[in-house]
Amino acid sequence: MLTLHRKLLRDLAGLKGQVAAIAVVIAGGVMTLMISVTSLDAIRLSMDRFYATHQLGDVFASVNRAPEVIAERLREIPGINLVETRVVAPVRLEVPGFDDPVRGTLLSVPDGRQPSLNRLHLVAGSLPESGRANQVVVSEPFAEAHGLGMGDRLRVIIRGRYETLVISGIALSPEFIYQVAPTDLLPDYERYAVMWMNRRALGNAFAMDGAFNSVVASVQAGASTASVIEHLDRLLAPYGGIGAHDREDLMSHRILQEEIAQLRVMAVVLPGVFLGVSAFLLSVLMGRIVNTQRQQIAVIKAFGYDDRDLAVHYALLTGLMVAVGVALGIALGSITGDLMAALYAEYFRFPETVTRLQLRVVVLAALVAAFAAGLGTFRSVAAAVRLPPAQAMRPPAPEQFRQGWMDRTAAGQWLAQTTRIILRNLSRHRLKSAMTITGIGLSGALLLLGSYQFNAVTHMIDTQYRKVLKMDTHVTFIEPTSAHVLAELRALPGVHYAEGYRSVPVRLRNGHLSERNAIEGLPASPQLRGLVDRSLRPIELPADGLFMTDFLADQLELRPGDRVLVEIMEGRRRVLEMTLAGTVDEPLGLGTYMRLDALNALMREGPAITGAWLLSDPDRRDALYARLWDAPRVAGIGMISQAEDGLRQYMEDTVLVLMSILLLLAGSITFALVYNNARIAFAERARELATLRVLGFTRAQVGWVLIGEIALLTLLALPVAWLLGTLFAWLLSLAFSMDMIRIPFHITHQSYAFAAAGVLVASLLSVVLIARRLRHLDMVAALKSIE
Amino acid sequence: MVTAPVQPSTKREVVFSARGISKVYRMGEVTIHALRGVDLDLYAGELVVMLGASGSGKSTLLNIMGGLDSASEGTLRYRDQALSGVSDRELTRFRREHVGFVFQFYNMIPSLTARENIAIVTDIADNPMRPEEALDLVGLADRMDHFPSQLSGGEQQRVAIARAIAKRPAVLLCDEPTGALDSKTGIKVLQVIEHINEEIGTTTAIITHNEVIGRMADRVIRLKDGRVDEEHRNDRRADPAELKW
Numbered sequence A: 001m002l003t004l005h006r007k008l009l010r011d012l013a014g015l016k017g018q019v020a021a022i023a024v025v026i027a028g029g030v031m032t033l034m035i036s037v038t039s040l041d042a043i044r045l046s047m048d049r050f051y052a053t054h055q056l057g058d059v060f061a062s063v064n065r066a067p068e069v070i071a072e073r074l075r076e077i078p079g080i081n082l083v084e085t086r087v088v089a090p091v092r093l094e095v096p097g098f099d100d101p102v103r104g105t106l107l108s109v110p111d112g113r114q115p116s117l118n119r120l121h122l123v124a125g126s127l128p129e130s131g132r133a134n135q136v137v138v139s140e141p142f143a144e145a146h147g148l149g150m151g152d153r154l155r156v157i158i159r160g161r162y163e164t165l166v167i168s169g170i171a172l173s174p175e176f177i178y179q180v181a182p183t184d185l186l187p188d189y190e191r192y193a194v195m196w197m198n199r200r201a202l203g204n205a206f207a208m209d210g211a212f213n214s215v216v217a218s219v220q221a222g223a224s225t226a227s228v229i230e231h232l233d234r235l236l237a238p239y240g241g242i243g244a245h246d247r248e249d250l251m252s253h254r255i256l257q258e259e260i261a262q263l264r265v266m267a268v269v270l271p272g273v274f275l276g277v278s279a280f281l282l283s284v285l286m287g288r289i290v291n292t293q294r295q296q297i298a299v300i301k302a303f304g305y306d307d308r309d310l311a312v313h314y315a316l317l318t319g320l321m322v323a324v325g326v327a328l329g330i331a332l333g334s335i336t337g338d339l340m341a342a343l344y345a346e347y348f349r350f351p352e353t354v355t356r357l358q359l360r361v362v363v364l365a366a367l368v369a370a371f372a373a374g375l376g377t378f379r380s381v382a383a384a385v386r387l388p389p390a391q392a393m394r395p396p397a398p399e400q401f402r403q404g405w406m407d408r409t410a411a412g413q414w415l416a417q418t419t420r421i422i423l424r425n426l427s428r429h430r431l432k433s434a435m436t437i438t439g440i441g442l443s444g445a446l447l448l449l450g451s452y453q454f455n456a457v458t459h460m461i462d463t464q465y466r467k468v469l470k471m472d473t474h475v476t477f478i479e480p481t482s483a484h485v486l487a488e489l490r491a492l493p494g495v496h497y498a499e500g501y502r503s504v505p506v507r508l509r510n511g512h513l514s515e516r517n518a519i520e521g522l523p524a525s526p527q528l529r530g531l532v533d534r535s536l537r538p539i540e541l542p543a544d545g546l547f548m549t550d551f552l553a554d555q556l557e558l559r560p561g562d563r564v565l566v567e568i569m570e571g572r573r574r575v576l577e578m579t580l581a582g583t584v585d586e587p588l589g590l591g592t593y594m595r596l597d598a599l600n601a602l603m604r605e606g607p608a609i610t611g612a613w614l615l616s617d618p619d620r621r622d623a624l625y626a627r628l629w630d631a632p633r634v635a636g637i638g639m640i641s642q643a644e645d646g647l648r649q650y651m652e653d654t655v656l657v658l659m660s661i662l663l664l665l666a667g668s669i670t671f672a673l674v675y676n677n678a679r680i681a682f683a684e685r686a687r688e689l690a691t692l693r694v695l696g697f698t699r700a701q702v703g704w705v706l707i708g709e710i711a712l713l714t715l716l717a718l719p720v721a722w723l724l725g726t727l728f729a730w731l732l733s734l735a736f737s738m739d740m741i742r743i744p745f746h747i748t749h750q751s752y753a754f755a756a757a758g759v760l761v762a763s764l765l766s767v768v769l770i771a772r773r774l775r776h777l778d779m780v781a782a783l784k785s786i787e
Numbered sequence B: 001m002v003t004a005p006v007q008p009s010t011k012r013e014v015v016f017s018a019r020g021i022s023k024v025y026r027m028g029e030v031t032i033h034a035l036r037g038v039d040l041d042l043y044a045g046e047l048v049v050m051l052g053a054s055g056s057g058k059s060t061l062l063n064i065m066g067g068l069d070s071a072s073e074g075t076l077r078y079r080d081q082a083l084s085g086v087s088d089r090e091l092t093r094f095r096r097e098h099v100g101f102v103f104q105f106y107n108m109i110p111s112l113t114a115r116e117n118i119a120i121v122t123d124i125a126d127n128p129m130r131p132e133e134a135l136d137l138v139g140l141a142d143r144m145d146h147f148p149s150q151l152s153g154g155e156q157q158r159v160a161i162a163r164a165i166a167k168r169p170a171v172l173l174c175d176e177p178t179g180a181l182d183s184k185t186g187i188k189v190l191q192v193i194e195h196i197n198e199e200i201g202t203t204t205a206i207i208t209h210n211e212v213i214g215r216m217a218d219r220v221i222r223l224k225d226g227r228v229d230e231e232h233r234n235d236r237r238a239d240p241a242e243l244k245w
């Protein structure tokens, strides 16, 4: 081994602490990059493959009831490829040994064979045999949640009639990769089932003989989906069509898209931050190494090593640090990557998770890390190479200091000599001090970002369930129902309060922008369904005009006072022009709201509602639900408090796990930065400090020179951390604004305090480590060495 | 006062030939004339001692001759190769192939042991000694695995000399090689330098403040204020063992 390389290894060994600190930061970047790219890749590939192999439809429509003959006319729509009509029935079921009510969606498949669109992936067993009325295929997560297998029986209530069905198969569907009940956001595999049975059998049971209530169609390559939707809407309107939609409005697909969008953001932001910080750390460290090795560089040059040798030498030094970091990152990335994959597998059900060569990601991560490192060290290495050999061999001249305010003012005179040394050093190395403050500020900002996420997510859930959804139970009716039903609901066991609402499917248009949504008609000041503004103050609905989730208004480019076209998709189609009266702030979902009486008037109906919200006694809820299930008009029951628990669980499982990792990494970055900085300051000062000791200063005084500097820099870095962190948080809240979930830009005092505390603790820890070194400061050695 | 160069007794090949070498350092408003027109020839196999007050420009001259620095003005040749006005790369090759240095401040590489400090030079030399052999010559064979911080100043100086001679250089340039040594060790070091000079015919220049060392030279050159002030040739080179200070 060349001796020059041996020097490299020795140098590295001498910088253990700092190398480790930087390696951890690089590892953070590599790890987050690996996790997000691998997950992104896996989800996208698995989704695309599942869609392609199992023929997910392009267009979906629901109707009340249309005769099967219409199907022929649908097939003639220009641009349409395959048309599959089917029966979809909301059902309720009883699973032996499970007490809670279970909801389900029962879909038809053509007698005894696969549908041409939305084909099933059979995990076990087979489709219902042709002509068999009591066989059913159940979705895999539901079967798993209850330990169901082939031949097991389920009691299903269809239109109030009990049917006993036998499981013939277990399947996955591209339509339900994310399997969630219609009113829910999150999967609850125990309490919601997706099942398939023969068309004829389901038609009989659901009074849909020779008719259908759901259409799936595919669009020919090159044809316009929008025009197919328009044709479908026109043909299906007389049969109670509520508007066809494309994949974007398919719940499962939509959630997948949002997940992909989130991962895209993550794949750029997190590694960017980590690798940026590591580039910064490397540049500071390498700058310092080159500076302290000026004489060594000169000597090596004097011996006849050329610029290339030196460039390679210092590049290798960086390269090794990067290599250590990348290796660590890959190790962590593959461990956490598997964890993430398991997490995703819980929420997204693919027949196979397609993971492509990890190698590509690894190489990408290594390249990005190396690039960042190169960026950080290029200057120092270039400076090393440029050093003229003779110049560098002179002992470094004493640095130039100028007289300043300290020498002129009384306050300055009063400062202790050691404190003056600190202030002189800082003002002398203004750029370096600024860099250090920025660096520490940056890491503090990361802490703030992590803490913001923690709090914002909690805040979001709190807002949703304390301020917006104040009910504990949500009942939907199969069709618009007289408001008298509220009195009956109030009379049910344990119900304290009931409030009705009317929901009408609509398409909102502003110019070329359009969104499918539903208008909810609410009482003027709803008690159970909060409408709040940005500062969480309740909103009073005006006698006319619409309110809208602000995110939806933004998407439609509407501002309060603007006119919006509202296409009513229920009953008789009409297009109305209405005014956007204002916006509401809600973290979850998108909604449009108006006064119930105004909506009833608009629909030319009496006081009708399509659903109700209940406030009930938790202890009597079982009895309440049992009664509700048996009520003939009830289509579904949403258990809001359970949904809240589910959401909190989900956030804990995913977001918070991720954020904990981030927080851990941010903490280590902060420590790495502060420690690194302190070590450099120590190395640069060792001689000066030893001299002070020789001159008779006490250990404490000498320690103050160093520690005071660290303390001062840390304190100055705090406002920077707050500022940058607030900026990061704002950017993140922008990046994470999606249809389903928006993380509010809401930073608590605790977050600011947390970031500051993190930085201070990291500083303190570094100070303790440095103080240990200070105790062992060898006066003689420090003075003997030229370095 | 400039005296004419003393002619060599026997016609020997000129190795270094410097004409009108000046060096100016500019530091802000101050300009420092470290050298002000030095004319100098060094002959093959010659051992020259340079004397002069502190700040007279000795190190500067040595650095320029060794290709570590370039002159602000004047020409410098090494044999048939120009050293003034040439590229950095050529200077680097010149240093690598021909020159051994002993620096005023030892300039050990702190992260390398004594042996490795020598190996770093022999690694890129054509026909070097083994580092152990070189350390043996300066009487430090038993310290070869010690780091510079574990060696005394004098010991570091001796390692520096071993490092300079290990490549069997054609030119050996020593900046105060005995500055940090007691006279006994100093003499030992000078004997090594002399030995290399005799054995390999290395052209040797030694900078020193010590007049006595001048007696072991073929020629003594005195610098003053950046100029050659005086030079004289010894009739006989004294054996370093005879020197006393």
Ligand SMILES: Nc1ncnc2c1ncn2[C@@H]1O[C@H](COP(=O)(O)OP(=O)(O)OP(=O)(O)O)[C@@H](O)[C@H]1O
Binding pocket: A391, A394, B025, B026, B027, B032, B033, B034, B052, B053, B054, B055, B056, B057, B058, B059, B060, B061, B104
């Ligand atoms: N890099 C530099 N920048 C500015 N001035 C320099 C530089 N190098 C040398 N000098 C100045 O040039 C002059 C000659 O310096 P040089 O080092 O050659 O002296 P010297 O004869 O070797 O002295 P000493 O015996 O003390 O080593 C001195 O005045 C010195 O201050």
Ligand SMILES: [Mg+2]
Binding pocket: B058, B059, B060, B104, B175
């Ligand atoms: Mg000198």
